[in-house]
Amino acid sequence: MSKFWVIFKREYAQVVKKKSFIVGIVLTPLLMIGFSVIPAWLASKKASDTEPLAVIDRSGYDSGLKFSQSLERYKLDDDSTAYYDVRGIFDIDDSESERYQIVYDSLVQCINDQQLKYFVVIGPDAQLVDTASFMVTNSDNFRANRRFGDCLSEILSAIRLQESKVNLGVDSVLSLTRQIDLAQKDAKGDSIPFEIKYFSAIIFIGIMFGMIFGYGQLVMRSVIEEKNSRIMEVLISSVSPFQLMLGKVIGLGAATFTQVSIWVILGAGLYSMKGSFDIDSSIDRILFNPVIAAFFVFFMMSGYLLFSTLFALIGSIVNSEKEAQNFVMPITMIMILPFMLGIYIIQNPNSTASTVLSLIPFLTPTMMMMRVIFVAPTLTEYSLFSGIIGEATLGLVLVCLSVLGMIWITSKVFRVGILMYGKRPTLPEILKWVRY
Amino acid sequence: MRLQLESIRKVYDGKVAVDDLSLEVLEGVIYGIIGPNGAGKTTTIRMIMNITIPDSGQILIDDAPLSQDFKNRVGYLPEERGLYKKMTLVEVVQYMAEMKGKSPHYVRDHIDYWLELMNLQEYKSRKVEELSKGMQQKLQFITTILHEPDLIILDELFSGLDPLNIELIKNVILDLKRDGKTILFSTHVMEQAEKLCDYICMISSGRKVIDGKLSEVKAKFGKNSVQIDMDGNGAFVSSLPGVRNVTEFNNYVELDMDEGANVSEILKTVANRVKVRRFEIVEPSLYDIFIDVARIDPSEYNRAEEGEAHV
Numbered sequence: 001m002s003k004f005w006v007i008f009k010r011e012y013a014q015v016v017k018k019k020s021f022i023v024g025i026v027l028t029p030l031l032m033i034g035f036s037v038i039p040a041w042l043a044s045k046k047a048s049d050t051e052p053l054a055v056i057d058r059s060g061y062d063s064g065l066k067f068s069q070s071l072e073r074y075k076l077d078d079d080s081t082a083y084y085d086v087r088g089i090f091d092i093d094d095s096e097s098e099r100y101q102i103v104y105d106s107l108v109q110c111i112n113d114q115q116l117k118y119f120v121v122i123g124p125d126a127q128l129v130d131t132a133s134f135m136v137t138n139s140d141n142f143r144a145n146r147r148f149g150d151c152l153s154e155i156l157s158a159i160r161l162q163e164s165k166v167n168l169g170v171d172s173v174l175s176l177t178r179q180i181d182l183a184q185k186d187a188k189g190d191s192i193p194f195e196i197k198y199f200s201a202i203i204f205i206g207i208m209f210g211m212i213f214g215y216g217q218l219v220m221r222s223v224i225e226e227k228n229s230r231i232m233e234v235l236i237s238s239v240s241p242f243q244l245m246l247g248k249v250i251g252l253g254a255a256t257f258t259q260v261s262i263w264v265i266l267g268a269g270l271y272s273m274k275g276s277f278d279i280d281s282s283i284d285r286i287l288f289n290p291v292i293a294a295f296f297v298f299f300m301m302s303g304y305l306l307f308s309t310l311f312a313l314i315g316s317i318v319n320s321e322k323e324a325q326n327f328v329m330p331i332t333m334i335m336i337l338p339f340m341l342g343i344y345i346i347q348n349p350n351s352t353a354s355t356v357l358s359l360i361p362f363l364t365p366t367m368m369m370m371r372v373i374f375v376a377p378t379l380t381e382y383s384l385f386s387g388i389i390g391e392a393t394l395g396l397v398l399v400c401l402s403v404l405g406m407i408w409i410t411s412k413v414f415r416v417g418i419l420m421y422g423k424r425p426t427l428p429e430i431l432k433w434v435r436y
Numbered sequence: 437m438r439l440q441l442e443s444i445r446k447v448y449d450g451k452v453a454v455d456d457l458s459l460e461v462l463e464g465v466i467y468g469i470i471g472p473n474g475a476g477k478t479t480t481i482r483m484i485m486n487i488t489i490p491d492s493g494q495i496l497i498d499d500a501p502l503s504q505d506f507k508n509r510v511g512y513l514p515e516e517r518g519l520y521k522k523m524t525l526v527e528v529v530q531y532m533a534e535m536k537g538k539s540p541h542y543v544r545d546h547i548d549y550w551l552e553l554m555n556l557q558e559y560k561s562r563k564v565e566e567l568s569k570g571m572q573q574k575l576q577f578i579t580t581i582l583h584e585p586d587l588i589i590l591d592e593l594f595s596g597l598d599p600l601n602i603e604l605i606k607n608v609i610l611d612l613k614r615d616g617k618t619i620l621f622s623t624h625v626m627e628q629a630e631k632l633c634d635y636i637c638m639i640s641s642g643r644k645v646i647d648g649k650l651s652e653v654k655a656k657f658g659k660n661s662v663q664i665d666m667d668g669n670g671a672f673v674s675s676l677p678g679v680r681n682v683t684e685f686n687n688y689v690e691l692d693m694d695e696g697a698n699v700s701e702i703l704k705t706v707a708n709r710v711k712v713r714r715f716e717i718v719e720p721s722l723y724d725i726f727i728d729v730a731r732i733d734p735s736e737y738n739r740a741e742e743g744e745a746h747v
Contacts, residue, residue: 003534003535003537006531006534006535007535010531014522225520228518229518229519229520229521230514230516230517230518231518231519231520233482233485233487233512233514233516234512234513234514234532234579235535236485236487237485237486237487237507237510237512238507238508238532238535238536239507239535419487419488
């Protein structure tokens with residue numbers, strides 16, 4: 001049996017036989033679901049307690065009372081109890097600034113004592129000055145802010161309407177000026193909603209990031225272990241450094257492949273139960289898109305090779321994992337860049353900046369993948385040489401060339417680095433090894 | 437397997453580690469490379485193992501340059517020991533043997549014999565990290581020889597082993613020699629080489645100082661002196677032919693002899709006149725020879741050894 005396979009077998013078994021491998025397979029999707037679902041669930045959860053508030057009305061139009069009535073439309077979970085309990089309405093004339101200050105201070109005190117959750121001040125000439133009104137609270141609640149704003153806007157609009165002497169009922173004017181939700185469709189006919197695209201991209205890129213980063217670091221750890229325990233010298237007397245490096249990278253790559261395959265099977269099982277979840281069927285256009293699937297596999301493999309060889313290089317020049325962390329840091333930055341730029345790319349998947357960034361080899365696997373998902377092309381739409389498929393193919397070629405370059409550099413540094421103990425080599429020294 | 441080094445030279449960062457070193461290791465012998473720490477022993481071994489490449493000169497195995505096949509026919513125990521801590525004994529032995537081109541089947545057939553011999557059988561399924569340091573050393577020794585290499589290279593083999601285990605492994609080495617294996621043994625402890633080696637090569641500061649058959653080296657560099665332990669008055673010995681100088685010790689006298697003096701004649705004469713309890717031609721120790729030949733100040737040798745202890 002070729003020695004490459006001996007190394008391959010060991011590296012693969014070392015990962016797959018561990019309990020943590022199984023735990024990771026189960027736990028990672030659970031965590032991912034947890035992180036995406038729990039915040040959404042918490043945010044959508046209705047309150048179960050009535051929230052007390054007070055209103056100071058300085059407008060002189062009975063706005064405080066109207067505001068209080070307007071709030072009655074919001075109910076708690078049981079759909080019968082009022083969400084907001086207006087404990088007091090203080091009508092204060094514009095001229096009574098001393099009284100206003102006393103009331104204001106005592107309401108602030110109530111909030112600090114947690115007797116009130118909010119109080120709203122409707123300012124003098126509120127119907128004319130948009131910034132005259134405000135709310136005071138210690139809890140940053142977007143929903144309350146939006147609801148109070150909506151109610152107050154309606155009341156002030158009605159006041160303005162009366163003042164303007166237009167002969168129309170308040171309700172009819174409000175119904176004339178209501179807002180609509182602008183639905184969006186793309187040029188291909190039906191559309192994939194933004195959320196579906198975004199979450200698919202996050203999941204695809206998340207898997208890619210996790211696998212490349214996690215297993216890439218395993219390559220590094222494996223090299224450091226052999227270096228630290230001084231097994232390296234015996235190994236190198238049995239195989240060439242290149243065989244050793246390749247056996248590691250590809251053996252752990254196979255473990256990556258195993259893990260993703262298991263996820264795909266689990267995912268297929270979950271998909272068959274799709275009916276029980278409220279998921280837009282347009283997700284099929286991403287999940288069953290052959291272009292996306294093919295590029296995911298290619299970018300995953302080439303990205304893994306690129307980063308794991310880089311990690312092997314780092315492993316060969318450092319003496320401990322602690323030392324290695326200095327190098328891991330910048331790689332992490334590079335890898336999370338697509339997440340940070342995600343919002344920009346989803347809005348401008350074909351801008352020059354997006355295109356250029358996604359053609360930088362170390363960014364390509366994640367960045368280009370993100371663009372491919374956002375554009376969600378079909379094979380008939382683009383040829384291999386144009387559009388997003390053309391660019392992704394170009395990116396893939398560039399990554400593959402970089403992989404070859406990386407393997408070449410790493411094999412040069414690796415064979416010297418693995419036998420160096422103690423002092424970490426400087427950059428000029430490493431460059432010398434590359435030319436050596 | 438016969439090993440030849442021809443004018444090997446290696447320079448690291450301007451410092452000459454090994455300089456113009458030539459030696460020949462015949463098949464079926466135990467060959468000792470000895471010298472203080474930093475003399476270039478490990479560098480030389482690394483070049484034989486093709487881990488580092490000599491700047492000039494060449495290394496021949498059975499008159500041919502190093503080949504890929506050579507890696508499977510050699511067993512190497514480096515000075516710095518280490519094994520995979522998280523693997524079990526069996527897994528480690530299996531892996532190391534497969535790395536030397538042996539089949540899993542072969543390993544299964546041979547592993548028990550060696551584990552038994554080294555008293556490791558009961559730890560078979562334990563992880564390496566659970567073993568004591570001495571046991572790990574023995575395990576590593578097994579991984580060095582399980583694949584039946586023709587050439588066995590042992591760098592500072594006995595460091596860290598207790599006397600019982602030293603004896604155990606020494607016997608294995610002698611067995612291997614009887615089987616026709618070639619053993620290259622490096623150490624800075626001269627007494628070990630003296631007990632075990634057929635041939636020795638002394639190196640100092642990367643250069644060969646002396647090499648050859650152990651007995652010949654000793655004869656050649658013998659101080660030519662005789663120790664006699666006897667009953668009765670031995671004052672007459674100073675006037676015997678060929679005796680240059682006599683030093684009296686508490687229990688014996690030591691005679692420094694002239695070059696070419698007839699030692700047997702002296703024994704005859706002495707035995708005729710007094711009762712001889714012990715008559716011994718004193719062989720110099722390798723250490724003495726080394727200090728003498730390499731013209732090293734003994735304190736410097738000791739310092740070198742002390743230095744090693746701190747590394």
